[in-house]
Amino acid sequence: MSQFILALRFFRRDFRSGELRLLVLALIIAVAAVSAVGFFTNRVEQAMTLQANQVLAADLVLSSNNPIPASFEQQADMLDLNVAHTLSFPSVIVHQDQTQLVEVKAVSKNYPLRGDLRVRPFASANEEVVKHPPAPGHLWGEARLMAALNLQPGAQISLGESVFLLEKILSRDFALGNSFFRLGPEVLIALEDIPKTGLVTPASRVRHRLLIAGNQEQVKTFQGWATTRLPQGVRLEHLSSARPELRGALDRGSRFLGLAALVAVLVAGATVALSTRQFVERQSDTSAIMRCLGASQSLIFNVLIIRLSLLCLIASLLGIAGGWLAQYFLADLLSDWFGGALPPPSLWPILTGLGTGFITLLGFTLPPALRLGAVPPLRVLRRDLDAPPASTWLLVLLGIGAMALLMYLQAGDSTLAGWVLLGTLTTVGLLLLTAWLLVRMLSPLRHRGGALWRQGLSGLARNPSMTALQLTGFGLGILAMLLLTIIRTDLLDAWQKTIPEQAPNHFLINIQPSDVDNLGAFFQAQAIEQAGIYPMLRARLTHINDQPVSPDQYQDERAQRLVSREFNLSWSAQMQTENKIVAGSWWGGTNQQRALFSVEVDIANTLGISLGDQLAFNLAGVPIKATVSNLRRVHWDSFQPNFFVIGTPALLKEHPANFITSFYLPPGKETALAALVRQFPSITIIDVSAIMQQIREIMQRGSLAVEYVFLFTLAAGILMLYAGIQASREYRRQEAIVLRTLGMQRNGLLTAAAIEFVLLGLLAGTLATLCANVTGWFIATEVFGFQYNLNPWTIVAGILGSGIAIGLAGMLATWPLSIKPPLRMLQNG
Amino acid sequence: MTTDDNPEQPVVKASNITKQLPGPDGVLTILDGISLQLAEGEVTAILGASGSGKSTLLGLLAGLDEVTRGEIELFGQSLAGLNEDSRAALRAGKVGFVFQSFQLLPGMTALENVMLPLELAGIRNPAIGATEALEQVELGDRLYHYPGQLSGGEQQRVAIARAFASQPKVLFADEPTGSLDQATGSRIIDLLFQMREQTGAALLLVTHDERLAARCDHRLLIEQGRLEQTS
Numbered sequence A: 001m002s003q004f005i006l007a008l009r010f011f012r013r014d015f016r017s018g019e020l021r022l023l024v025l026a027l028i029i030a031v032a033a034v035s036a037v038g039f040f041t042n043r044v045e046q047a048m049t050l051q052a053n054q055v056l057a058a059d060l061v062l063s064s065n066n067p068i069p070a071s072f073e074q075q076a077d078m079l080d081l082n083v084a085h086t087l088s089f090p091s092v093i094v095h096q097d098q099t100q101l102v103e104v105k106a107v108s109k110n111y112p113l114r115g116d117l118r119v120r121p122f123a124s125a126n127e128e129v130v131k132h133p134p135a136p137g138h139l140w141g142e143a144r145l146m147a148a149l150n151l152q153p154g155a156q157i158s159l160g161e162s163v164f165l166l167e168k169i170l171s172r173d174f175a176l177g178n179s180f181f182r183l184g185p186e187v188l189i190a191l192e193d194i195p196k197t198g199l200v201t202p203a204s205r206v207r208h209r210l211l212i213a214g215n216q217e218q219v220k221t222f223q224g225w226a227t228t229r230l231p232q233g234v235r236l237e238h239l240s241s242a243r244p245e246l247r248g249a250l251d252r253g254s255r256f257l258g259l260a261a262l263v264a265v266l267v268a269g270a271t272v273a274l275s276t277r278q279f280v281e282r283q284s285d286t287s288a289i290m291r292c293l294g295a296s297q298s299l300i301f302n303v304l305i306i307r308l309s310l311l312c313l314i315a316s317l318l319g320i321a322g323g324w325l326a327q328y329f330l331a332d333l334l335s336d337w338f339g340g341a342l343p344p345p346s347l348w349p350i351l352t353g354l355g356t357g358f359i360t361l362l363g364f365t366l367p368p369a370l371r372l373g374a375v376p377p378l379r380v381l382r383r384d385l386d387a388p389p390a391s392t393w394l395l396v397l398l399g400i401g402a403m404a405l406l407m408y409l410q411a412g413d414s415t416l417a418g419w420v421l422l423g424t425l426t427t428v429g430l431l432l433l434t435a436w437l438l439v440r441m442l443s444p445l446r447h448r449g450g451a452l453w454r455q456g457l458s459g460l461a462r463n464p465s466m467t468a469l470q471l472t473g474f475g476l477g478i479l480a481m482l483l484l485t486i487i488r489t490d491l492l493d494a495w496q497k498t499i500p501e502q503a504p505n506h507f508l509i510n511i512q513p514s515d516v517d518n519l520g521a522f523f524q525a526q527a528i529e530q531a532g533i534y535p536m537l538r539a540r541l542t543h544i545n546d547q548p549v550s551p552d553q554y555q556d557e558r559a560q561r562l563v564s565r566e567f568n569l570s571w572s573a574q575m576q577t578e579n580k581i582v583a584g585s586w587w588g589g590t591n592q593q594r595a596l597f598s599v600e601v602d603i604a605n606t607l608g609i610s611l612g613d614q615l616a617f618n619l620a621g622v623p624i625k626a627t628v629s630n631l632r633r634v635h636w637d638s639f640q641p642n643f644f645v646i647g648t649p650a651l652l653k654e655h656p657a658n659f660i661t662s663f664y665l666p667p668g669k670e671t672a673l674a675a676l677v678r679q680f681p682s683i684t685i686i687d688v689s690a691i692m693q694q695i696r697e698i699m700q701r702g703s704l705a706v707e708y709v710f711l712f713t714l715a716a717g718i719l720m721l722y723a724g725i726q727a728s729r730e731y732r733r734q735e736a737i738v739l740r741t742l743g744m745q746r747n748g749l750l751t752a753a754a755i756e757f758v759l760l761g762l763l764a765g766t767l768a769t770l771c772a773n774v775t776g777w778f779i780a781t782e783v784f785g786f787q788y789n790l791n792p793w794t795i796v797a798g799i800l801g802s803g804i805a806i807g808l809a810g811m812l813a814t815w816p817l818s819i820k821p822p823l824r825m826l827q828n829g
Numbered sequence B: 001m002t003t004d005d006n007p008e009q010p011v012v013k014a015s016n017i018t019k020q021l022p023g024p025d026g027v028l029t030i031l032d033g034i035s036l037q038l039a040e041g042e043v044t045a046i047l048g049a050s051g052s053g054k055s056t057l058l059g060l061l062a063g064l065d066e067v068t069r070g071e072i073e074l075f076g077q078s079l080a081g082l083n084e085d086s087r088a089a090l091r092a093g094k095v096g097f098v099f100q101s102f103q104l105l106p107g108m109t110a111l112e113n114v115m116l117p118l119e120l121a122g123i124r125n126p127a128i129g130a131t132e133a134l135e136q137v138e139l140g141d142r143l144y145h146y147p148g149q150l151s152g153g154e155q156q157r158v159a160i161a162r163a164f165a166s167q168p169k170v171l172f173a174d175e176p177t178g179s180l181d182q183a184t185g186s187r188i189i190d191l192l193f194q195m196r197e198q199t200g201a202a203l204l205l206v207t208h209d210e211r212l213a214a215r216c217d218h219r220l221l222i223e224q225g226r227l228e229q230t231s
Helices: A003-017 A021-055 A070-078 A143-149 A191-197 A216-227 A244-292 A297-335 A348-372 A392-411 A414-445 A451-461 A464-496 A513-526 A557-563 A589-593 A601-607 A670-679 A689-727 A729-741 A746-784 A792-819 A822-827 B054-061 B084-091 B110-120 B126-136 B152-165 B182-199 B210-214
Strands: A060-064 A082-095 A098-107 A117-120 A128-130 A138-141 A156-159 A162-173 A186-190 A207-213 A235-237 A506-511 A534-544 A566-571 A580-584 A596-600 A614-619 A622-633 A645-647 A658-663 A684-687 B012-023 B026-038 B043-048 B069-074 B095-099 B170-174 B202-206 B218-223 B226-230
Touching: A003 A297, A003 B110, A021 A244, A021 A297, A021 A348, A021 A689, A060 A216, A070 A082, A070 A207, A070 A216, A082 A143, A082 A191, A098 A143, A098 A191, A143 A162, A143 A670, A143 A684, A162 A186, A162 A191, A186 A191, A207 A216, A216 A235, A244 A297, A244 A348, A244 A392, A244 A414, A244 A464, A244 A689, A244 A746, A244 B084, A244 B110, A297 A348, A297 A689, A297 B084, A348 A392, A392 A414, A414 A451, A414 A464, A414 A746, A451 A464, A451 A746, A464 A689, A464 A746, A464 A792, A506 A513, A513 A658, A513 A670, A534 A622, A557 A601, A566 A614, A596 A601, A601 A622, A622 A645, A670 A684, A689 A729, A689 A792, A729 A746, A729 A792, A746 A792, B012 B054, B026 B054, B026 B069, B026 B218, B026 B226, B043 B054, B043 B210, B054 B069, B054 B170, B054 B202, B069 B084, B095 B152, B110 B126, B110 B152, B126 B152, B152 B170, B152 B182, B182 B202, B182 B210
Parallel strands: A098 A186, A138 A162, A566 A645, A596 A622, B043 B202, B043 B218, B095 B170, B170 B202
Antiparallel strands: A060 A207, A060 A235, A082 A098, A082 A156, A082 A207, A117 A128, A117 A162, A138 A186, A156 A162, A506 A658, A506 A684, A534 A566, A534 A614, A534 A658, A580 A622, A596 A645, A614 A622, B012 B026, B012 B069, B218 B226
């Protein structure tokens, strides 16, 4: 008979007899938690890419100073892609003899292909979201145009040979989000209006753009096709990154979710480890009989592995299905933020789910399962004989290996995985040590006190390996639950506090050096607090350690993008208070006279820049060279002006620069904004309150999503508790038979069980609480960059809650043994 | 059954076997220089007090453990030098067992317990043979009962059905009535002998039940690990 068919038969029997129920449930929960988070983050990632494309108002943009050849539009049509056209050029608006230099953007009817436009019908009105550009004859202008010409919507203004109705105030055109350097405010008109303005002639300096969007695969096909056919002067632009503030918030949200799922996996792993022992113990008898009846070691092993694999496959598929269903609720939490349903998930999380199932099961089951083939057949005659114990090193290595792999896969961040793993290992080590000490300390104590006390203590001392297993299982479970409680409360709180109530909601850019002092005075007069006025220079990175850099050198798309565009550099003597040095040190004293750079740590990692590297930039044709003296962590969601690269004053001060600042404009103080526009017409104001609102929403919804994942952990925790209690069920059953036969009453049996399990719970709770707080502190400070405040309630709840919960669970599990007549228990085997 | 003088090819043959185990006070000799043979179709009882080494001898003869000295042959093949897997292969389909504690697998029904040796022997449609065997022990109506749902006598009948289902050449029984009351024990003995006669298997049983021993062709008495008396 083929081993597979035999394994199938065994598997069917296992399933029917309920032998595998616990293992299956633990696996389903682990896989469901991982898959739900996996599907969800996958969808959010895709949505983020689409969101990022709002910056282009499309997925791809072809731009040129000449009309884009028609073949590109034809190809896009063939691929069923949407296209839109824009024309941009500088011109002059005239209103009652006053003129203002503006950036005219004429757009086709279906602009923007991605994202939307935000307008206000009048200055103090709320922002409205619109999907279509102005109708022919209408014009939308930015607020500073209004201020410069003292205009109100409804005014008639001239542009070239045509007169337009100034219909609305354009508060946001996402497609210009990154174009900080413009000559004047933007005005938006319909493309059909261009001929009657008479402004565009073949000789005009006009930027033509062909916008393309649609199915991502088709877009990629188009991109591939277009890249090889670009005529001279035509540029192909594409982006796949959101603004750093948004990306930062979403990244943190994903990390929190990943961490929550990781913790669910940790608890489920502990449950699998606990229930595996029970399963393997029962399999020892089967193996002994099979060997008696002529089965070889390899047959027993292969049959077991096939059964476990089948179990894993079924549990994983069920878990994946559960995760797939569960992520719908998660996705709903964020869908309206992304302006509709999230894109469907890819198949990748299915593989992650399957991987989680197999790693969890095999990591914890394989070492004890390997022993089953070696169960001596003589066990059928002598019950005390068992398989030679599995190598402790093998058990430890496989367990740790499985956990490490799971954590890395789940967290996708080696630092985070590293801290959680270190916390877990320390806890396991402490728990095992405590179990060892406990058993030794209990031996003298067992002979003192009342009968129930002695009985309760002997419950812990009777089987040292069982006590160690239970203490470790309970401890790990409690560690995970507490860690998640810390994440849910303290860390999420700290995250939400990163955007204080009065975080800057407006940025000012294009501040000329001559305006800096006046602007400072303006803020003072208006009693508005600003975040400091920082110089900003645009430069392109050309060399790292004298090696020229080019996009082709990098696999990473973000790195390619970063080296193909200009950076915003700044110079400063002091480091911004929100920044944190992660390597090297900030320049002080004489070091300010040296040529040094401070680089944001994420960009340094992306581009492979290390401390001590020499970077060269091209700053408007002037080469600049300096050494990296420190790496900084920047909280992009703090809404302070931040820079990827900052130089020493000595290095950059003499170069021409614009300045940037941010400030908080309280509601009701909009008049100050109008005054600012009037006094500093060349300064560009960017209102970030909407994006800030988006980030606050991400935080709120991220927190909700973490709560949601917490449910998985809770389910895994309850299951773990059950598995832990069940692990010693057989011992307790035999004891109960003897004790009740000898006359112990129900209360006595329950009290002895309570002593045993409350003691276990208190010990596991104390150690796990200690380790959870230490791990929480490391995660908060090292991974998220938050300050960690110890919450005394987690300590009280951790220790007392564990004692009570485990004590109660132990009593509940002993209850049936205390009410069944001993004879019936004996008869039932 | 003889101690050493049967000229036919024996099913089981032990030559001067000794079994020693490490004990708290040094080496403990469980069996000391035992020789015996079991011919085809023969029924032999091993008698002795508790701790005399009866069960150890049974385990060694069935190849479940290794001797310290001496030699055992099973179906003419020496067990010396065979590893555990090779000994298991030698037993497959040709050796049956009945134990005092029944040793039924609690997660399997009566039918599945009996199917197990047939499945391991690679027999097609093992359910047919297993059902027949259970009907022979009058448990045709208990096929889908789990061991926990059967009485002690019924469990031992399932064990007997399992032992004979693969038509073994030899059956080893360790105190088959040890866990049963007298009346049930008698019925089990009847059944055991009836099934043995139908299959023609040799039977080696360990017991201290004199009535059971009286029905055997041969009786061996073990005292303190030595074969003291045969009849």
